[in-house]
Amino acid sequence: MKYIDEFRDGEVAKGLAAAIKAEIRADRRYNFMEFCGGHTHAISRYGVPDLLPPNVRMIHGPGCPVCVLPIGRIDLAIKLALEDGVILCTYADTLRIPASENLSLMRARARGGDIRMVYSVMDALRIARDNPGKEVVFFAIGFETTTPPTAVAIKQAHIEALKNFTVLCCHVLTPSAIMNILESPEVRELGTVPLDGFVGPAHVSTVIGSRPYEFFAEEYRKPVVIAGFEPLDVMQAILMLIRQVNEDRAEVENEFTRAVTPEGNDKAQNLVSEVFELRRSFEWRGLGEVPYSALKIRERFAGLDAEQRFNLKYQPVPDNKACECGAILRGVKKPTDCKLFGTVCTPETPMGSCMVSSEGACAAHYTYGRYKDFEETAA
Amino acid sequence: MSGQVKKGYARSLDIRHGRVDMSHGGGGRAMVQLITELFANHLGNEYLAQGNDGTCLPAGKGQLVVSTDSHVVSPLFFPGGDIGGLSVHGTVNDVSVMGATPLYLTAGFILEEGFPLADLARIVESMAQAANEAGVKLVAGDTKVVEQGKADGLFITTTGIGFLPDGIRLSGDQARPGDAVLVSGSMGDHGMAIMSKRENLSFDAPILSDTASLNGLTAAMLASGAAIRVMRDPTRGGLAATLNEIAQQSKAGIHLEEGNIPVKPEVDAACELLGLDPLNIANEGKLIAICAAGDADDLLAAMRTHPLGRQAAMIGKVVEDARCFVQMTTKFGGRRMVDWLSGEQLPRIC
Numbered sequence: 001m002k003y004i005d006e007f008r009d010g011e012v013a014k015g016l017a018a019a020i021k022a023e024i025r026a027d028r029r030y031n032f033m034e035f036c037g038g039h040t041h042a043i044s045r046y047g048v049p050d051l052l053p054p055n056v057r058m059i060h061g062p063g064c065p066v067c068v069l070p071i072g073r074i075d076l077a078i079k080l081a082l083e084d085g086v087i088l089c090t091y092a093d094t095l096r097i098p099a100s101e102n103l104s105l106m107r108a109r110a111r112g113g114d115i116r117m118v119y120s121v122m123d124a125l126r127i128a129r130d131n132p133g134k135e136v137v138f139f140a141i142g143f144e145t146t147t148p149p150t151a152v153a154i155k156q157a158h159i160e161a162l163k164n165f166t167v168l169c170c171h172v173l174t175p176s177a178i179m180n181i182l183e184s185p186e187v188r189e190l191g192t193v194p195l196d197g198f199v200g201p202a203h204v205s206t207v208i209g210s211r212p213y214e215f216f217a218e219e220y221r222k223p224v225v226i227a228g229f230e231p232l233d234v235m236q237a238i239l240m241l242i243r244q245v246n247e248d249r250a251e252v253e254n255e256f257t258r259a260v261t262p263e264g265n266d267k268a269q270n271l272v273s274e275v276f277e278l279r280r281s282f283e284w285r286g287l288g289e290v291p292y293s294a295l296k297i298r299e300r301f302a303g304l305d306a307e308q309r310f311n312l313k314y315q316p317v318p319d320n321k322a323c324e325c326g327a328i329l330r331g332v333k334k335p336t337d338c339k340l341f342g343t344v345c346t347p348e349t350p351m352g353s354c355m356v357s358s359e360g361a362c363a364a365h366y367t368y369g370r371y372k373d374f375e376e377t378a379a
Numbered sequence: 380m381s382g383q384v385k386k387g388y389a390r391s392l393d394i395r396h397g398r399v400d401m402s403h404g405g406g407g408r409a410m411v412q413l414i415t416e417l418f419a420n421h422l423g424n425e426y427l428a429q430g431n432d433g434t435c436l437p438a439g440k441g442q443l444v445v446s447t448d449s450h451v452v453s454p455l456f457f458p459g460g461d462i463g464g465l466s467v468h469g470t471v472n473d474v475s476v477m478g479a480t481p482l483y484l485t486a487g488f489i490l491e492e493g494f495p496l497a498d499l500a501r502i503v504e505s506m507a508q509a510a511n512e513a514g515v516k517l518v519a520g521d522t523k524v525v526e527q528g529k530a531d532g533l534f535i536t537t538t539g540i541g542f543l544p545d546g547i548r549l550s551g552d553q554a555r556p557g558d559a560v561l562v563s564g565s566m567g568d569h570g571m572a573i574m575s576k577r578e579n580l581s582f583d584a585p586i587l588s589d590t591a592s593l594n595g596l597t598a599a600m601l602a603s604g605a606a607i608r609v610m611r612d613p614t615r616g617g618l619a620a621t622l623n624e625i626a627q628q629s630k631a632g633i634h635l636e637e638g639n640i641p642v643k644p645e646v647d648a649a650c651e652l653l654g655l656d657p658l659n660i661a662n663e664g665k666l667i668a669i670c671a672a673g674d675a676d677d678l679l680a681a682m683r684t685h686p687l688g689r690q691a692a693m694i695g696k697v698v699e700d701a702r703c704f705v706q707m708t709t710k711f712g713g714r715r716m717v718d719w720l721s722g723e724q725l726p727r728i729c
Contacts, residue, residue, distance in 0.1 A: 010638075010711050013712050017712075047709050047711060047714045047715045049713070050713040050714050119578065348721055363721075367721070368718070369716065370716065371702070371706055
């Protein structure tokens with residue numbers, strides 16, 4: 001397979017590691033945030049930090065769709081399944097996110113909820129066609145990558161006049177989250193999160209293009225290098241970021257030219273704006289209420305909006321007091337700074353959302369990297 | 380499984396068009412007919428023919444080894460096998476990796492009302508073939524029928540009985556720092572065969588399940604004289620789960636070299652597509668062996684002489700580690716843990 005052979009090659013990685021070593025200045029530190037969970041996962045799974053010099057540190061960002069869903073949103077989905085008796089369809093990891101009353105969608109299923117895991121929103125449409133006597137709700141989560149398929153499904157259901165299908169839309173926007181981090185007091189004033197640049201999103205950028213990041217580079221003087229999700233992509237992007245920092249540049253560069261253009265995917269963007277509009281505000285786990293950071297279904301397709309059909313009222317629910325997911329999602333803390341990490345919060349019994357998805361900072365560190373914590377202690 | 384149907388009293392089973400109905404589990408003539416014409420016809424032998432509530436078996440030499448396994452795989456027929464063969468292989472393998480010689484099997488069937496007799500016949504024939512190939516005999520059985528919707532076609536529980544020759548002691552707590560870790564072939568074939576069928580993935584070369592009885596391979600390995608400490612078949616949870624079990628039982632760590640772990644390109648591709656790790660995926664015809672480092676080459680050579688061990692490889696070693704972590708040097712050049720699978724990624728895989 002091409003990606004496995006070409007973009008995970010150990011020999012090329014050695015070459016890049018040497019180039020990074022030659023490029024860095026010994027007298028300074030380099031702190032880069034990889035925004036996407038896909039990058040977080042690749043970095044942990046392939047052991048990328050082992051190939052980086054000690055003064056290059058990667059900070060995990062909030063780009064994991066499962067991680068940023070607040071408890072209140074999961075509660076809405078659980079209510080639909082248990083009280084309204086709908087068939088609730090969603091992507092796999094969503095089933096395990098902890099919600100109120102010690103529930104999750106997985107546990108709601110064990111209590112009799114008809115909750116089904118789908119790989120594609122089209123499967124949810126099929127389930128609706130096959131079950132005309134039941135209400136079928138697609139619990140739509142994700143960043144710009146998963147939004148266009150949801151738009152396609154909504155349009156398709158509209159054309160078919162499918163009466164028993166609705167979407168609980170929780171799609172969120174990447175640029176608003178990056179802005180929120182850059183505007184956070186920790187980054188702007190206190191300097192607790194030293195941030196020298198971003199590894200920019202891969203799949204999200206194929207849709208929105210590289211242009212939306214130019215504002216961050218200019219306005220906040222932070223370099224952005226858009227990178228693919230393979231480990232060599234990440235290494236190359238880190239090298240490009242280091243060069244920008246050393247040369248005191250703050251530009252948007254594109255390492256992922258094989259898939260990302262400055263404009264992105266016009267067709268997908270048009271489809272999304274035809275079906276969705278901006279929400280005035282949306283609660284994110286970790287970031288709190290973020291203005292204009294999520295999408296809702298346009299009035300024209302209101303009949304396909306689960307929030308309207310089932311008259312859902314959003315109720316914010318605070319996270320567990322000891323859970324540090326919020327600070328971890330903003331890059332303020334590391335997973336190991338959380339008292340719950342690896343004690344009561346593990347992938348089997350997640351307390352916070354970062355321990356749920358394999359793209360979450362805590363799950364990635366627990367699954368792939370926790371041996372290092374003991375080596376550090378021993379040293 | 381007892382009783383005789385009087386000839387001419389009932390028409391023979393309509394295996395081509397018939398279906399399981401509630402009477403096939405009711406204890407009456409219909410049940411006896413199903414057992415006689417289908418199960419006993421294919422699986423019968425002198426022990427099953429005893430026809431009593433229990434079966435008397437001659438004792439073998441050494442310690443008795445028993446293992447039991449329920450099979451709920453979906454779909455029932457998958458590329459490279461079916462639930463019938465699988466229900467024999469799975470249990471034969473559990474007995475074999477103990478170092479024992481499997482001799483007898485029992486089987487419990489839970490059938491769903493409406494299940495086609497033609498499918499049941501195919502499954503029973505597949506069991507008979509697998510049992511013949513492994514040299515084991517079905518010595519007791521049970522059949523129950525549940526209403527439609529209460530089971531997904533059929534479930535099969537098998538129990539295997541074997542005898543462990545004196546002097547052989549293989550156990551998960553025997554791995555010692557320095558020992559070599561070997562696998563008998565490519566990882567993840569069974570799980571991805573099931574998943575590719577379930578998700579309708581098609582590849583140029585279809586992924587076939589590796590389901591097979593390993594007693595021939597284990598016999599060859601034991602005959603090599605190598606100091607084998609542990610053998611285990613990495614089924615649910617795959618290589619990762621099995622090595623973590625062994626590490627914890629032996630209170631040691633394990634270091635793997637990713638580049639040495641055999642994974643077929645089509646399995647790798649399917650895993651990539653579905654976001655899965657081949658090291659977490661079930662196998663049904665592979666084993667892991669841990670042996671003294673000095674004997675590793677001999678054991679590897681012995682494995683490779685057997686058809687089911689041609690792709691055998693040395694993939695790592697046992698190390699001292701109070702935390703019992705399984706770690707791996709990736710092909711990329713970094714290091715990571717190989718942890719237990721969390722949650723249930725692949726339900727009803729076996």
